[in-house]
Amino acid sequence: MTNRQTPLRGVLFIGAHPDDETVMAGGTLAMLHQRGISTFIACATDGRGGESGGVPEVQTLTDLARLRQRELTCAADALGAASVTLFGYEDPVIGPDETLYGFAADENVFVDQIADLIRLKDVDVVLSHGTDGEYGHPAHIQVNRAVRRAVREHTPDVLFYSIAARVPGVEDRIWNVSDPAHFALDISPWFDAKHAAMICHRTQYELFKRRRKLKTVGEAVRTLESFHRHWPDTSGALPDDAFAALLLAAGASSPPR
Numbered sequence: 001m002t003n004r005q006t007p008l009r010g011v012l013f014i015g016a017h018p019d020d021e022t023v024m025a026g027g028t029l030a031m032l033h034q035r036g037i038s039t040f041i042a043c044a045t046d047g048r049g050g051e052s053g054g055v056p057e058v059q060t061l062t063d064l065a066r067l068r069q070r071e072l073t074c075a076a077d078a079l080g081a082a083s084v085t086l087f088g089y090e091d092p093v094i095g096p097d098e099t100l101y102g103f104a105a106d107e108n109v110f111v112d113q114i115a116d117l118i119r120l121k122d123v124d125v126v127l128s129h130g131t132d133g134e135y136g137h138p139a140h141i142q143v144n145r146a147v148r149r150a151v152r153e154h155t156p157d158v159l160f161y162s163i164a165a166r167v168p169g170v171e172d173r174i175w176n177v178s179d180p181a182h183f184a185l186d187i188s189p190w191f192d193a194k195h196a197a198m199i200c201h202r203t204q205y206e207l208f209k210r211r212r213k214l215k216t217v218g219e220a221v222r223t224l225e226s227f228h229r230h231w232p233d234t235s236g237a238l239p240d241d242a243f244a245a246l247l248l249a250a251g252a253s254s255p256p257r
């Protein structure tokens with residue numbers, strides 16, 4: 001178990017789609033890299049079911065999957081991540097009225113894959129989606145559930161923090177209502193790296209802007225990133241571990257819960 005005196009070996013972000021790493025944790029990943037901590041990114045699906053953003057070279061779902069893989073690699077470079085792992089699950093196409101779907105996976109297999117990756121990368125912290133899948137995305141909820149199981153059943157010495165934890169007094173459609181933030185970090189000092197990573201996700205520009213009626217990708221960069229520790233259970237106390245210490249040293253606050 002990491003305590004606050006033990007330096008972190010590494011942090012693994014596990015997202016459902018290419019761009020989740022950047023939108024919800026890009027500033028924090030850049031901060032960790034700047035402080036010499038190894039970061040790794042994993043992505044459950046190939047992103048083929050998302051929007052193509054009118055990018056002309058995308059003619060087929062396979063084209064989109066390939067391009068989004070390159071966009072993710074570009075973003076990982078911008079954030080200083082040491083590697084990108086693609087689990088390669090097929091991302092279901094968004095339905096009518098923007099209906100979102102989970103992906104077809106045997107949960108036991110997916111849980112084993114996650115545990116194997118945690119061991120392979122030798123990390124002590126996992127970051128992933130929240131209980132409510134942020135804005136309720138079924139694939140995000142699916143990843144949250146699998147990561148929880150992987151950590152609890154296979155790698156219990158690892159810390160699991162979720163992203164987009166609810167910060168009282170701040171409105172954001174991505175907050176997980178069930179996960180009160182233990183820490184909220186103003187990522188302004190790492191804005192440029194996060195912005196560069198957002199710029200990598202060319203197929204998603206329109207989506208980034210449309211949801212909040214913004215004009216530029218720069219305006220779509222969230223400057224507040226927040227985290228809730230799921231594992232080990234905090235029993236209501238404020239976490240006191242090496243990741244918490246790093247966040248606090250980077251200027252994070254602990255919102256009232």
Ligand SMILES: [Zn+2]
Pocket residue numbers: 016017020137140
């Ligand atoms: Zn996503």
